[in-house]
Amino acid sequence: MPFISEALSEQHDTSFFDSSKPDLDDWLQQHAMTTEARRTGRTFVWDEDRRVVAYYTIAAHLIVRQDLPRALGRGYPAQIPAVLLARLALDKTLHGQGHGGVLLSDALHRIVVATQTVAARFVVIDAIDGAAHGFYQHHGFREIPGSMRLVQKVSDIAAALCL
Secondary structure: OOOOOEEOOOOOEOOOOOOOOHHHHHHHHHOHHHHHHHOOOEEEEEEEOOEEEEEEEEEEEEEEHHHOOHHHHOOOOOEEEEEEEEEEEEOHHHOOOOHHHHHHHHHHHHHHHHOOOOOOOEEEEEOOOHHHHHHHHHOOOEEOOOOOEEEEEHHHHHHHOOO
């Protein structure tokens, strides 16, 4: 069944979401709607009969140039506009079926389209653990040495998505 992402609303049931990562589950269940109301992040979900089975959250962000590897930060102002992919998770019922890459692609597509209106140079991710770090590296993100942070240029993402 193909999923279509839509903005999180009160109509969506988050109470049964279980990604096997309690931090990601708790955030969705306890903080996502507040983040929406405060306009500090936008959460998009996949659902089955209004029950959330996957989600991601994106937010505006700034990167400090000196925090980037020299090859990426060279020539930019001291602060570089970016988009933070703050959360991305699948319910454990969807694990191991290739849906993670599809959900990531959905999020990145939405980000690239948004940057056609509001400029941003990078997509930033703070991986929750080593497995997530490897997942994002596999999908073209470059790590910031000594951290769990990864980045990718929006232009590279757009090219990969043929946008």
